[in-house]
Amino acid sequence: MDIPILFEDGEALVIDKPAGLPIERPRRGGPSLEDHLDALKLGFQRAPVPVHRIDTDTSGCLLLARNPKALKRFAKAFEERRVGKRYLGIVDGVPQPEEGEIALALAKISSAEKGWRMIPAKKGKASLTRWRLLQKLERGALLEFEPETGRTHQIRVHVASGLGLPLLGDPVYGDASTGPRTMLHAAGLTVERDGKPSISATAPLPADFLALGALDGTSDGLSDGPSDG
Numbered sequence: 001m002d003i004p005i006l007f008e009d010g011e012a013l014v015i016d017k018p019a020g021l022p023i024e025r026p027r028r029g030g031p032s033l034e035d036h037l038d039a040l041k042l043g044f045q046r047a048p049v050p051v052h053r054i055d056t057d058t059s060g061c062l063l064l065a066r067n068p069k070a071l072k073r074f075a076k077a078f079e080e081r082r083v084g085k086r087y088l089g090i091v092d093g094v095p096q097p098e099e100g101e102i103a104l105a106l107a108k109i110s111s112a113e114k115g116w117r118m119i120p121a122k123k124g125k126a127s128l129t130r131w132r133l134l135q136k137l138e139r140g141a142l143l144e145f146e147p148e149t150g151r152t153h154q155i156r157v158h159v160a161s162g163l164g165l166p167l168l169g170d171p172v173y174g175d176a177s178t179g180p181r182t183m184l185h186a187a188g189l190t191v192e193r194d195g196k197p198s199i200s201a202t203a204p205l206p207a208d209f210l211a212l213g214a215l216d217g218t219s220d221g222l223s224d225g226p227s228d229g
Contacts, residue, residue: 011070060186086188099132102162
């Protein structure tokens with residue numbers, strides 16, 4: 001499996017993580033991003049290290065640090081919210097109105113039957129997601145998300161509980177049978193750097209989004225249906 005590289009310089013890589021590839025090795029074993037880190041050295045002595053996490057099912061932009069100093073600096077940028085994140089997702093329905101904000105505090109729960117999941121909870125961690133409708137599809141709609149915070153499963157819970165429209169294919173907060181996977185894609189990432197140009201990367205829409213009629217998602221106009229092109 002080739003891992004596309006979206007951005008590269010002396011201290012950072014941004015890769016286009018394929019959907020279904022976990023960042024860390026699963027307890028039960030199997031493939032993970034760890035299998036590819038040596039190949040991503042690209043001539044450097046050290047293997048790069050992921051700075052943040054995206055879900056196994058989520059495709060798109062993932063920042064890797066190429067040395068310990070860069071890892072510390074990038075982690076601080078995430079903590080200080082000096083990072084811009086743009087996601088695209090296909091939800092099971094068409095929201096009204098066509099844009100808004102979802103502010104739901106989130107907490108983690110666990111049960112023997114269902115395992116762990118995140119739920120809206122007043123005593124949870126504050127979470128904010130801005131969203132807008134980009135395109136109506138034959139089934140559901142393509143939305144753009146800009147999460148202000150970076151909580152676990154934030155977008156997945158916010159659309160399911162805040163909009164009442166789970167992501168297609170989401171086995172935890174929706175219905176796995178509605179899509180080939182949880183239909184969420186990390187489409188863009190920017191990271192501010194002191195004294196240097198910002199890291200900036202864009203990940204193209206993957207094939208499973210295109211197969212459902214989704215367009216690029218970067219235009220401001222709305223489309224009423226899938227494109228024949």
